[in-house]
Amino acid sequence: MIRYLLMPYLIGLGVLSEAATISGSYSLLDEGVSLSRRNSVLNVDRVALNLPFQSERHEIDQGSVLISHRGVKERWEVRLGGKRLGFLDQIEQPSWTVFEFSQRSFQTDTDRIEIIAPTATDAVDIASISVVAFSPSQLKRQSQIDLKVSDDQGGALPSRITVLDNEGFLAPLMVVEGGEKSAFRTGVVYQSTGAVSVGLAAGSYQVFVNRGPEYERAVFMLVLKEGERRALGAQLLRSVDTSNWISSDPHTHTFTNSRHGDATIEERVITIAGEALELPIATDHNILTDYQPAATRLGLTEYFTPVIGDEVTTKEAHFNVFPLRPDSRLPDFRILDWKRLLGHFRQDDPARIIILNHPHNVHNGFRPFDRKHFNPVTGRGVRRIDLNVDAMEVLSSSAQQTDMMLVFRDWFALLNQGYRVVGLGTSDVHDVNRYIIGQGRTYLAGNDLNPGAIVIEEACQALREGRALISMGLFVNMTVNQTARVGDTVTSRETTLVEVDVQSPSWLPFDRVMLFANGSLIRSRGIGLGTSKQPDGLARNERRITWRLSKLKNDTHLIAMATGPGNIGPSWPIPRPYQGNGERFIPRVAGATNPIWIDSDGDGKFSAAREIGERLWNQSGKRVSQVLERLGDYDSRVMIQVADLALQSGTPFWDVLSPNAIRELGAESLGLIEALRAWDEKDRVQ
Numbered sequence: 001m002i003r004y005l006l007m008p009y010l011i012g013l014g015v016l017s018e019a020a021t022i023s024g025s026y027s028l029l030d031e032g033v034s035l036s037r038r039n040s041v042l043n044v045d046r047v048a049l050n051l052p053f054q055s056e057r058h059e060i061d062q063g064s065v066l067i068s069h070r071g072v073k074e075r076w077e078v079r080l081g082g083k084r085l086g087f088l089d090q091i092e093q094p095s096w097t098v099f100e101f102s103q104r105s106f107q108t109d110t111d112r113i114e115i116i117a118p119t120a121t122d123a124v125d126i127a128s129i130s131v132v133a134f135s136p137s138q139l140k141r142q143s144q145i146d147l148k149v150s151d152d153q154g155g156a157l158p159s160r161i162t163v164l165d166n167e168g169f170l171a172p173l174m175v176v177e178g179g180e181k182s183a184f185r186t187g188v189v190y191q192s193t194g195a196v197s198v199g200l201a202a203g204s205y206q207v208f209v210n211r212g213p214e215y216e217r218a219v220f221m222l223v224l225k226e227g228e229r230r231a232l233g234a235q236l237l238r239s240v241d242t243s244n245w246i247s248s249d250p251h252t253h254t255f256t257n258s259r260h261g262d263a264t265i266e267e268r269v270i271t272i273a274g275e276a277l278e279l280p281i282a283t284d285h286n287i288l289t290d291y292q293p294a295a296t297r298l299g300l301t302e303y304f305t306p307v308i309g310d311e312v313t314t315k316e317a318h319f320n321v322f323p324l325r326p327d328s329r330l331p332d333f334r335i336l337d338w339k340r341l342l343g344h345f346r347q348d349d350p351a352r353i354i355i356l357n358h359p360h361n362v363h364n365g366f367r368p369f370d371r372k373h374f375n376p377v378t379g380r381g382v383r384r385i386d387l388n389v390d391a392m393e394v395l396s397s398s399a400q401q402t403d404m405m406l407v408f409r410d411w412f413a414l415l416n417q418g419y420r421v422v423g424l425g426t427s428d429v430h431d432v433n434r435y436i437i438g439q440g441r442t443y444l445a446g447n448d449l450n451p452g453a454i455v456i457e458e459a460c461q462a463l464r465e466g467r468a469l470i471s472m473g474l475f476v477n478m479t480v481n482q483t484a485r486v487g488d489t490v491t492s493r494e495t496t497l498v499e500v501d502v503q504s505p506s507w508l509p510f511d512r513v514m515l516f517a518n519g520s521l522i523r524s525r526g527i528g529l530g531t532s533k534q535p536d537g538l539a540r541n542e543r544r545i546t547w548r549l550s551k552l553k554n555d556t557h558l559i560a561m562a563t564g565p566g567n568i569g570p571s572w573p574i575p576r577p578y579q580g581n582g583e584r585f586i587p588r589v590a591g592a593t594n595p596i597w598i599d600s601d602g603d604g605k606f607s608a609a610r611e612i613g614e615r616l617w618n619q620s621g622k623r624v625s626q627v628l629e630r631l632g633d634y635d636s637r638v639m640i641q642v643a644d645l646a647l648q649s650g651t652p653f654w655d656v657l658s659p660n661a662i663r664e665l666g667a668e669s670l671g672l673i674e675a676l677r678a679w680d681e682k683d684r685v686q
Helices: 265-274 292-297 338-345 405-417 456-464 609-619 624-628 636-649 659-663 667-682
Strands: 005-007 033-038 041-046 062-070 077-080 083-087 095-102 112-116 122-132 143-150 159-165 173-177 182-185 188-191 195-200 203-210 218-224 229-235 245-252 279-282 307-313 318-324 353-356 391-396 422-426 441-445 468-472 475-480 489-491 496-505 512-517 520-526 539-549 556-565 588-593 596-599
Touching: 062 077, 077 095, 083 095, 143 203, 143 218, 159 195, 159 265, 173 182, 182 265, 188 195, 188 265, 218 229, 245 265, 245 318, 245 391, 245 422, 245 456, 265 292, 318 338, 318 456, 353 456, 391 405, 391 468, 391 588, 405 556, 405 609, 405 636, 422 456, 441 456, 468 475, 475 556, 475 596, 496 512, 496 556, 496 588, 512 539, 520 539, 609 636, 624 636, 636 667, 659 667
Parallel strands: 005 112, 143 229, 245 279, 279 307, 353 391, 391 422, 422 468, 475 588, 489 596
Antiparallel strands: 033 041, 033 122, 062 095, 062 122, 077 083, 077 112, 143 195, 159 188, 159 203, 173 195, 182 188, 203 218, 245 441, 307 318, 318 353, 422 441, 441 468, 468 588, 475 496, 496 539, 512 520, 512 556, 556 588, 556 596
C-alpha cells in the first residue's frame, strides 16, 4: 500500500513540521496550510492533515497532483517522492497548479509530497491538495465550452476569458481548438479570433469575458457534466467613449527577450489585442523588440500599431526610450551619470521620448526617489539624479505602492519645481496573466479611428505636450472655461470654471472625484456607487462634475482625479504592491488627467511655484522676516518653495519664526513646513 506523507515544507534536511501518515482510499486537505518565509526564518502558522492518495501503486500508472493556493509571489518548489514536479504558479489570485506524475515518481511506500520554501521572503496559503489517477490532459478534457465573442455589430472580437471554479479559484483548463491564436494559463484564456474552445474538468464554473476597461463584460454560470460540450456567445458592448484618445501602454515586456515572466512575443500580441490596446510600446530590458512581425503572422495588425522601445536598465534606475527602429543603436545601460545618460538617449534622435520608470522601486539597493536624493515636499533633487525627462510613471499596475498617492505627490512636487514632466499610467507587464497588460495605461490625444495605422510621431508629440490621461480602469478628462483641454495653458484672471468627466464600464465603479491645484486638494466630491442608463441605452458609470473656482492667488496647474473600490472581481484583479512597505494595502481603481496650466496673473505664460518663490525671496532681500509679510498673497505651494530657499540659505523658517507666526500661515502651510523640517532632519544628505 502506498502512503503519502505531507511535509508543509522542508529546508535542507531539517523538517520543520511533520504531518501524520494517512492511509485510505481518498481524502482532501480541506482545512488549509499557511506557509511563510520571512527574513530567512520559516514559520508554520497552521497545518491540516488530510492528504488524498491512491491505495495501490499499480493503480497509478499516470496521475495528477492538484494544489490550490493563494498569494504566491516567489518560487515554491513541489516534490513527489523526492523528485521535483515543478513550482506553484506565481500568482497572488486564488489558483490551482496541476502537476503530472507517473510510477517513476515513486521511491518508497512512504512517498511524500513536499512544498519547499523559496529563499526570498514570501507567504502563501495552501487551500487544498488533491491526487487523481488521470493525467492533466485527461482532467482538462472532461468537458468543453465553445465560446464566440463579438462586438455590437456581430463582428469577431479578441478578448480575455476568466474561468473560476465553485470556490473562486482560477480553474485548470486547456485550449482544445484555436490554440495557435490564443494565449492561456490556469483560469485565463486570451483569444484573438473571436472564437475559442476550452477544455475543463467536469464541475461548476463562473466564466467572465472582458476586453479591457472600455467594454462591458459578459458573465456565465455553468455546471458541466463529464462529456458535455456547451456553446456560449458573448457580445461585448463598448460603453466608454474614448474617441480621439489612443489607448497606449508605454511599458510592456516579453519573456522571449526580457527572460523573465512567461509571455512569448506571440502571446504578447494576442494579449494586447485582447485588452484593446492601440499603441503598445515594446520595452524589453536592454534589447530592441518589434511586435510587428508576430502581429502580422497572427493576423492582428488591424487592432494596434506597435512601437519599438527599450527599457534601459541601469544599476540605479530604469528608463523607457522610444520610438526606435529595428536598426537603431541600442542605448548604453552602463552609463550611471544621469545627465550624461539622458543626453546619450537623444544623441541619435533629439525627438525621442524618455520616461523614468517606477521611481520608488529599489534596484541594486538604489531607489531613484529615495528621500536622500529627492525632496518630496518641494520636488528638488538634492543629489545625483537629473529629472529632465519627458515623463514618469505615476501609476504602474504591476509596480504599485502601498499608498497609491505616493508617486502622485512626488509628481505634483516636480511640477511645482518647474519640471514639465508628463504623468503616465503603465502596466510593466511580463506575463500572460500574473499581471494584466494595459491595466495601467495612458490615453494620448490623437486619431484612433484606425488602430492599425496610428501615426506614431503624432502620438509621441501628444505625450510630449502633456495631452495624456492616466488610467487604471477609469477614463477621466477635464476642461477649463469650456475651451482649454488637458495640456493647454489658459489665462484665467477671475473665476475659473472646471468641468471633470469620468467614465467607466458598469462593472468598474468609482466613488470619488477630486481636483488638485499645485498639488493641494481643493475640491472633492463623493459619488454614490451604481450605474445609470445613458441616452444611448447603455448602462455604465458616467458623471460630469463642475466646480467654479474663485480667483486663484498665483499661476496654478490643475489636475483632476477619480478613484473607486478595487475589489471589482476576479476577472480584472488589482495586484498588490510589487515592493510593499508592510502596511495594509487597500486596492483602488483610478484615473487622472495631466495638468491644465492656469496663467492667473495674465502675463501670457505659466510660472511654476518655484519660480514665483524665487522671485519673492529675491525681492525680499532673502530675509525671512521680509518675505513673511508677502506670503499671504500666494498659495501654500509657493510658500513652501520660499521656505525651502530659506532652508538652503541657512535660515530655516522654524529657526527664525515663532510657532505662532508659522501657524498664522494656515493649516496646510503648517503641515508642509513640518514635512520639510522632518525631511531636513532625517533624510537629506548633509
